[in-house]
Every structure is written in structure tokens, then in C-alpha cells.
Amino acid sequence: MAERERRLTTPRGGVFVPRVQVLSSEDVSRAITRIAHEIVERNHGLSDVVVIGLQTGGVPLARRLSQVLEEVEGTQVPCGTLDVAFYRDDIGIRPVLPEAVTDVPGDLAGALVVLVDDVLFTGRTVRAALNALADYGRARAIQLAVMVDRGHREIPIRADYVGKNMPTRMDEQVDVSLDGVVLGDVVPR
Amino acid sequence: MTSRDEQGPEGGDAGLATGDQPPESRDTALGEPSLAKAGAGRHHLLSIADLGAEGIEEVLRVSDAFVEVSKRAIPKVPALRGKTVVTLFVEESTRTKLSFETAAKRLSADVLSFSASSSSLKKGESLRDTVETIAAMGVDAFVVRHSAAGAPAAVSKWVDASVLNAGDGWHEHPTQALLDCYTIRQVLAERDHRAPHEAGVECFKGLRVGIVGDIRHSRVARSNVLALAALGAEVTVVAPWTLLPPAVDSWPVAEVSQDLDSVLGRLDVCYLLRLQAERGTGRYLPSVREYAAAYGLSAARAAALAEGALVMHPGPMNRGVEIADEVAGLANSVILRQVANGVAVRMAVLFMLLGTSGGSSATGALAGLSDAWETGGA
Numbered sequence: 001m002a003e004r005e006r007r008l009t010t011p012r013g014g015v016f017v018p019r020v021q022v023l024s025s026e027d028v029s030r031a032i033t034r035i036a037h038e039i040v041e042r043n044h045g046l047s048d049v050v051v052i053g054l055q056t057g058g059v060p061l062a063r064r065l066s067q068v069l070e071e072v073e074g075t076q077v078p079c080g081t082l083d084v085a086f087y088r089d090d091i092g093i094r095p096v097l098p099e100a101v102t103d104v105p106g107d108l109a110g111a112l113v114v115l116v117d118d119v120l121f122t123g124r125t126v127r128a129a130l131n132a133l134a135d136y137g138r139a140r141a142i143q144l145a146v147m148v149d150r151g152h153r154e155i156p157i158r159a160d161y162v163g164k165n166m167p168t169r170m171d172e173q174v175d176v177s178l179d180g181v182v183l184g185d186v187v188p189r
Numbered sequence: 190m191t192s193r194d195e196q197g198p199e200g201g202d203a204g205l206a207t208g209d210q211p212p213e214s215r216d217t218a219l220g221e222p223s224l225a226k227a228g229a230g231r232h233h234l235l236s237i238a239d240l241g242a243e244g245i246e247e248v249l250r251v252s253d254a255f256v257e258v259s260k261r262a263i264p265k266v267p268a269l270r271g272k273t274v275v276t277l278f279v280e281e282s283t284r285t286k287l288s289f290e291t292a293a294k295r296l297s298a299d300v301l302s303f304s305a306s307s308s309s310l311k312k313g314e315s316l317r318d319t320v321e322t323i324a325a326m327g328v329d330a331f332v333v334r335h336s337a338a339g340a341p342a343a344v345s346k347w348v349d350a351s352v353l354n355a356g357d358g359w360h361e362h363p364t365q366a367l368l369d370c371y372t373i374r375q376v377l378a379e380r381d382h383r384a385p386h387e388a389g390v391e392c393f394k395g396l397r398v399g400i401v402g403d404i405r406h407s408r409v410a411r412s413n414v415l416a417l418a419a420l421g422a423e424v425t426v427v428a429p430w431t432l433l434p435p436a437v438d439s440w441p442v443a444e445v446s447q448d449l450d451s452v453l454g455r456l457d458v459c460y461l462l463r464l465q466a467e468r469g470t471g472r473y474l475p476s477v478r479e480y481a482a483a484y485g486l487s488a489a490r491a492a493a494l495a496e497g498a499l500v501m502h503p504g505p506m507n508r509g510v511e512i513a514d515e516v517a518g519l520a521n522s523v524i525l526r527q528v529a530n531g532v533a534v535r536m537a538v539l540f541m542l543l544g545t546s547g548g549s550s551a552t553g554a555l556a557g558l559s560d561a562w563e564t565g566g567a
Binding site (some may be wrong): 083085087088091092096097098100101102103107131132135136137 | 245247251253254257258261262263265266267268296384386540541543544
């Protein structure tokens with residue numbers, strides 16, 4: 001959720017200064033294709049699969065992933081969005097407001113949910129997402145796909161599908177979009 | 190943020206008596222994402238003027254998320270777990286109190302309910318002592334309704350907790366105005382086949398809203414005039430002279446009229462107010478029947494409304510007085526939607542007040558953690 005973190009970085013947001021282009025747009029596209037194939041392989045097809053992108057960074061990736069899954073297997077894969085603001089554990093510690101819409105397709109009871117986010121960092125957003133998903137029904141299984149795993153986990157969470165493992169410093173910022181992955185810093189405004 | 194002073198001279202008459210000097214907390218915007226302010230003081234919602242156009246827009250935006258929550262099979266989120274909300278209703282109310290309590294419970298807050306009739310206020314305890322006693326139990330927010338204008342503002346100075354004005358005398362009823370604005374935006378967005386969050390607040394620009402009835406005694410009218418004017422709507426207030434406040438000239442309204450029939454056809458929204466007999470309407474009108482004949486939205490008047498014009502009412506309705514029985518059930522009447530949206534909008538306000546401003550100790554102790562958070566990634 002690179003976008004959100006950056007906007008609220010103290011004081012009053014910050015400016016993202018890119019340093020290194022880590023993945024190109026083509027690389028991101030290839031990673032999504034590979035992840036799609038891994039999902040199909042691991043789950044023996046796409047029955048009950050629902051793709052849910054975490055607002056805001058995971059949403060474009062989730063949309064693309066569900067398109068690629070459809071191209072690969074020829075079956076439609078429902079794609080939803082989830083904003084985890086109300087489930088975060090830092091409510092009251094820092095300003096937390098929902099950034100965008102939550103649109104979970106139907107009841108998730110029995111579904112195989114693939115959560116999609118751009119960057120896996122502390123793991124706390126994913127924890128919040130797991131709590132949120134429980135309110136939509138008992139999914140058969142939940143798997144996690146991320147474009148970048150940058151390390152520094154604070155809770156025992158791991159991704160099932162990773163676009164790129166990328167060691168980072170705590171104070172660096174990873175910017176992920178369909179146009180590529182860029183490593184940089186946030187400079188206070 | 191628009192300050193109270195820039196907002197316009199809405200405080201000209203006796204009904205708007207919170208005093209000229211705003212309490213310190215007034216200059217902190219509701220929900221403004223600022224860590225610096227989080228520990229500095231509690232946030233309150235005492236008047237629509239505290240919010241300004243940007244603040245109102247932010248409340249509407251966050252309300253969208255809570256409307257989604259309300260539609261779920263389990264319409265509850267853990268956002269305010271461990272927070273305690275007191276509904277301090279010194280003046281009786283059913284819907285607003287239930288609406289706030291539902292909102293707080295759906296946010297997983299603990300709710301303490303207080304009603305004047307069964308309290309020590311009856312035994313002669315002062316409001317201040319009552320409030321301070323409750324506050325000593327550890328309370329994060331007071332939702333205050335009082336028959337005296339300015340009571341919530343006074344409470345906000347006595348306690349270290351967020352205070353929400355749930356209606357004070359003739360002064361203001363900010364959450365009612367917010368849920369009315371939300372309802373208008375929701376309906377207009379639906380007509381454009383857009384999601385409410387895509388509509389923004391553009392739909393209010395030039396929107397012609399008529400507020401009809403007992404403007405003088407109505408806190409709902411005051412809050413709605415401020416909110417709608419801030420968002421760019423053209424507000425017309427319609428009432429007999431006796432039910433207009435003396436200072437109506439200084440209100441940010443486009444027009445003041447005594448003739449409902451002459452403005453009906455021009456309205457996009459017809460907002461009817463309850464004739465408030467308990468505030469002494471009888472002294473201001475020859476008879477209720479005469480009022481109903483001249484200012485009630487009868488079936489014939491409803492037919493004279495422009496096509497698609499919305500009929501709104503804050504409730505409770507006096508059927509047959511300000512609104513005819515059959516009009517309340519028309520397709521363009523969105524009165525029950527107002528009630529439904531009320532819960533979501535109050536969830537948004539509670540969350541923005543309590544969720545985004547932590548206690549100073551929590552902010553300090555966990556600053557390191559939040560810093561780690563903000564430098565990036567999930």
C-alpha cells in the first residue's frame with residue numbers, strides 16, 4: 001500500500017524520490033503471468049477462486065491478475081477490492097481513514113481467496129485484511145500474492161506468491177505499479 | 190478549513206448562543222490527518238461551521254465506507270474496540286439516540302446510555318457535576334443533546350473527551366445535516382448511475398434546496414443551511430414571518446420566502462421541518478390547521494414540485510400538518526433513507542473523532558511504531 005503510506009508520512013505527507021528501477025513494466029507483467037500459473041497449478045484449476053486487491057496499491061495488480069487468470073484457464077475469476085482501515089491495529093496511534101471503496105463479491109463462504117497487495121512489509125496490513133475477510137464468511141482458504149516482499153516482518157505472515165523478493169532498509173520506500181517497481185526514499189515536504 | 194468566523198454570520202440571533210469565542214478545539218479539523226494534533230487536544234463536532242466544505246466532503250467520503258459496512262451480513266467492524274461512548278441525552282429523543290448507539294456498537298465501542306428522566310439531574314445535581322462524574326469513569330466521547338444552545342460546547346470544556354453535538358436547543362444538529370447531505374448526494378449519484386464516491390460534492394453546486402417550516406426554532410434548519418451553503422447549494426427558507434429568526438438576513442441563504450407555492454416548482458429538494466409544538470409554536474401561529482393549509486406539503490403541492498424533486502424530513506413527522514400522509518410514501522420521498530444513512534454517517538463521525546486522534550500517551554509511547562509504519566509498504 002505504497003500510495004497510502006506515502007501520503008500520510010509525517011510531516012504532512014512526503015515526496016517520493018526514486019533511486020533505482022528494480023522491475024520494468026514488462027517484468028511486472030511477466031511476474032503476474034507467472035503468479036497466475038502458480039495459482040492455477042497449486043489449486044488444480046480455478047474453482048471457487050476469488051481475487052481480492054487491497055486498497056489502494058493491490059487493486060490494479062488484482063485486476064490484471066484476474067484478467068490473466070481468465071486468459072490462462074478460460075474461466076471468469078471474480079475480482080474484488082478491500083480497504084482494511086477499520087481493522088488496522090494502529091487506529092488511534094496515527095490517522096487512519098479509509099482510502100477507497102470496499103467491494104467484496106458476494107459471500108466468501110467456501111471461496112478460495114487470493115489476496116493481492118503491492119508490497120509485503122511488516123505484515124500488519126495483511127493481518128487486518130484477514131480479520132476483515134472473516135466478516136464476509138468463512139473462506140475455504142486464503143492465499144497471499146504480493147509483487148514485492150521487502151522483508152522486515154513484525155508478525156508471522158508469509159506470502160504464497162511473490163513477484164520479487166527484495167531486501168530493503170527500513171527507511172526506504174518501494175513504489176509498485178503496473179509500470180514497474182522503483183526503490184527510493186521519502187523526503188519530508 | 191473554513192473557520193466559524195469566515196463561514197458567515199450565522200450567529201446573529203438568540204438561538205445561536207455558543208458564544209463568540211470558539212473553544213480551543215474548534216481550530217482542529219475533524220479527521221484531519223495530522224499526528225501533531227492527535228495528542229494536542231480532543232476533536233469535537235459542535236457545529237457544522239467546525240467542518241467547512243472540505244470537512245463535510247471528508248465525512249461524506251468516509252460515510253461511503255460505512256454504508257458498505259452496513260450492508261454486510263455482519264455489519265460490525267472492530268475499529269473502536271475499547272473506546273467508551275456515552276449518549277448524554279438531557280432532552281428526550283428516540284431516533285437520534287438509537288442511531289448514535291447503533292453506530293457506536295457497530296464500531297465495537299462500548300456504549301453507556303444516559304437519560305435525564307432517570308438520572309441524578311432530577312435530584313438537583315448540576316450538569317457539570319453529572320458530566321464530570323461520568324467522565325471520571327473513563328469515557329472517550331460524549332454524545333450530547335440538550336435543550337439549551339451551547340450545552341455541548343460547555344461540556345467540551347469540562348471533560349477530556351470528544352464531544353458530539355446531537356442537538357442543542359435552537360442552535361445546531363450537525364449530524365442531521367451531514368446525513369441529509371449524504372442522502373442528497375447518494376440519490377443524485379444513483380440517478381447518474383454513479384457510485385456515491387465518484388460523485389464528490391459537485392452535485393451540490395447550484396442545487397436548489399427549499400427548507401420549509403419552523404425555521405426559527407429549528408436546529409436542523411441552522412445546520413442544514415450552513416452545510417448546504419458551504420457545499421454551494423442555493424438555499425431558500427420558506428416560513429411565515431413569525432417562524433423566521435430575526436437575523437435570517439445574515440444567513441447564507443439565497444432567498445427568504447413566505448409563499449411556498451411560488452417557490453415549489455423551482456426546487457430540487459423540498460426539506461420539510463417538523464412543527465415544534467413543544468417549543469411554543471402555538472404562540473406564533475393562529476392555528477395548526479392554518480399552517481397546514483399554507484405550508485403543508487399536500488398531495489396537490491407535491492404534484493406541483495419539479496419532476497424528480499426530493500422530499501425530505503428530519504422526523505418525527507406530523508402527518509397531516511407539514512406533510513400529507515400520502516406524500517410521505519411517494520417515490521421521491523427519501524425520509525426512511527435519511528434514517529438508514531444516519532447510522533452510517535454517525536459511524537463516520539465517531540470514527541473520525543475517536544479513531545484518528547489517539548490519547549497523548551498512546552501517541553507518544555508508540556511513536557516509534559507509527560514511524561516504522563509510515564516509511565512504506567504493507
